[in-house]
Amino acid sequence: MIRLSGRLANVGRWPLRQAARLSSALIIGVQGIRARKLRTLLSMLSLFLGVLAVVVVEAGAQTARQAALSDIELHVGKDGTVIMSVPPDPKIVPAAMDAVAGRSDAVAFFPAHAVIGEPNVSPVNQGGAPFDQGNGGGYFARPPGVEIICDNRGVCQKVEFGPVNQPPPGQAIELQVTALTGDIRQFRPFRSVSGQWLDFSGAPSLSPRLVLNREAAKGFSRYQVPAQMRVDGATADPTPRIVGVVDDGNEVPMAYVRADELLNWLPLTRAGNFGELQMMMTPAAAGDIAQTLRARAAAVGVPAEELRANTVNSKKEAESHLALLNWIFLGMAGLVLLIGVAGVMNVGLATVGERVEEFALRRAVGTPRSLLAGIVLAETMLTGLFTAAAAIGASSLALKVVSRLLASHTSYLTNLSFPWQAGVAGIVAGVAAGLLGGMIPAIRAARIPIATVMRA
C-alpha cells in the first residue's frame, strides 16, 4: 500500500507529469516519423503547397509593404513629422529661414529651377522631364510657344504665347533644385547611392555642392555637360560641384543643395518664386517654431492662417490599407492550406489504422489515452514544422533569385532580405495545419480499445 502510494505520488505532480508526457510524445513521435518516412513525405507533400502559399503571401505582403512604406517616407516624410507651408511672400520667407537657423530638429527647404550645361540651348530633357521619356513626352515637356505659369498657391497652368524663337538643342540638363537649411534625411530617409550627403557645417561655398537623385545622375552619366548652372532668378551662373547621389524616390531629375550656398547667387526675396517654402520638424519643435512664425507673420502683415501645418500620418493609413489586402490574400492561402490539412488527416487516419496494435500495447504498458493522442499530434505537428521549414527555405531561395534578377529594374529589390514575419507565418501555418490535420486521427488513436492486444 505504501509502495503503491509512493509510486503514484511520483507521477502525481501535474507540471512534471505534463512535461514527462510532452517529452514522451515527442520521442515516440520522432520514432514514428523515422519509421514511416514515406508516409511523412506524403503528408509533407500534401501540406507543402498550402504552407508555401501562406509564406509567399506573407513574404510578398511584407516586401510590398516595406517598399510602399519606404517610398511613402521618401516622398512625404516619416510619420509624426510636422510639415509647415509658408506662402512665397518675400516678407515672411526670411523670417521662416531665421526660425530654423541652427536647429537640428527642423529644416526649411524651397524649390528652384535650374539648367546645368551650355547656355542658351534647349536642355536634353526640356521641362525637367525624366530622361527615358524623351524630349516632348515628359512630365513637364512643353511645346514651343507654351509656358507653364504657377501662381502663389502653387497652382500651375499652360499659357500659350504664340510662335517664339526656340533655342537650338544643346548639351544641358534641366532639373528641379531643392535648397535645404539642414539635413532633411531625418524626416525623409533618402537612400545613399554613391558619394556623400551635403555637409551643413562650415561656411557656404561659392561653388554650390549638389547631391543628385538617381534620375538626375542618369542624365549626367549619359550626357557630357559643362559645369555651369543657371538658376532662374539668380544674379549669375555659379559652377556647381556634384558630391553624391541619393535615391529620393522621385522619377524626375532633382538636385539638393545647401540653401545658403544657393542664396549666394539667388536673392532671398526670389526664393519663393517656384513654390512654397516648406519646413519639416519634429513634433517637439513644431509648437515653438509655429508660435515664432505666426508672431513674425502678424508683424509683417501676413495672415497667420496662411501658415499651414499638418502632421504626416501616411504610413499608418497605408498600413491599414495594406493590412486589409494582406488578410484577403492570407484567407485565400488558408483555403489552399485546408486542402493540405485534409491530406494530413487522410494519411494520419491510414497510419493510425496500421498502428492499432502498437497503440493498444502502449496503453497496456500504462500510456494514458491523452498521451496516445499526443503522440499522433506530435507526429503531425512535426510534419507540419518540417513542411514549414521546407516552404520557408524554398521561398527564401526564390526571393533571392528574384531579387538578383530584378534588382537592376526596381531599386527596392536590391539587397532584399526574407521577411521574418513570413517565416513566423509559415511556422504557425505548418504547426496549425499539422495539429488540425492530426486531430481526428489522434482522437481515433486514443479510442483504440486496450483489449485489442488480448484478442489478437
Add this chain to the structure above:
Amino acid sequence: MTPLIELSGVTKQLRGQGEPRAILSGVDLTVHSGESVAVLGRSGSGKSTLLSLIGLFDRPDGGRYLFDGRDITRLAERRAAALRSAEFGFVFQRFFLLKHLTAAQNVAMALVNGQGWQPRRRRRRLALAALDQVGIAHLAKHKPPKLSGGEQQRVAVARALVRQPRMLLADEPTGALDTETGNLVIDVLHAATAQGCGLILVTHDWDHANRMHRVLRLRDGVLDPVENEVVA
C-alpha cells in the same frame, strides 16, 4: 500477510450483438508476492477476460478487486494506467514488438509512457539490465525481424520486467513457440517469481502449468483448483 491480488465474487458479461453472456460468474482468486499461478481452461472459457480484468484493461461487472489491500474495482482510467505502468508487467501470445525499434528500444518503450520521466541513458541502462535478466543482452541492437520467435518473446518478457513490476500477467506466452523455446520463456518467468514477483500464467500447456505453485482451472465462469496434477 496482505495478498497482492484478491478477487472476490468477480463477474463479467460479454455484450455482443445478441443477449449478454456471462463469462465470469463469481471468480475468487488470491495471489501473493512471489507466488505463481497457472490458469487453465478451454478456449472461450474466459481466461483472457479474467487476465484483462486483473490487468485493469477492463472493469468487472460485479464483485471486488483488491490490489495490495486497496480496492481498485472502480479505478478511473487515468489511475488505472498509472497502476498498470507501476505494478504490472504483461506478456502476450504474440510478442507485439515494434519492428522499427531495436530490442533495447522495444524494452525501453515501457519506460516512455508518460508516467514519470527517465533520462535516455538511464532508460538504456534499465533496458539492457532487463535484457540481461532474460539472457539476451547481446541482442540489444538487433531489430525484431532479425530475432527468432523465442528471442522475440524474451524481449517481450524483458519489456514486461523493465519497470520491476510486482505482478506479471502472461497470456499464453508460449503459444507461438516450440516446446524447447517455450520452456526457456517459462524459465525466465519463473525466475522473476523467485525475486518476489507474482505471476499469473494463462496457458493450455500442462507441463508449463505444473511448474507453477498453483494450478487453477476456469470452468463455467468459476476458478477451481486442480490439485492432482500439480507437481511444483
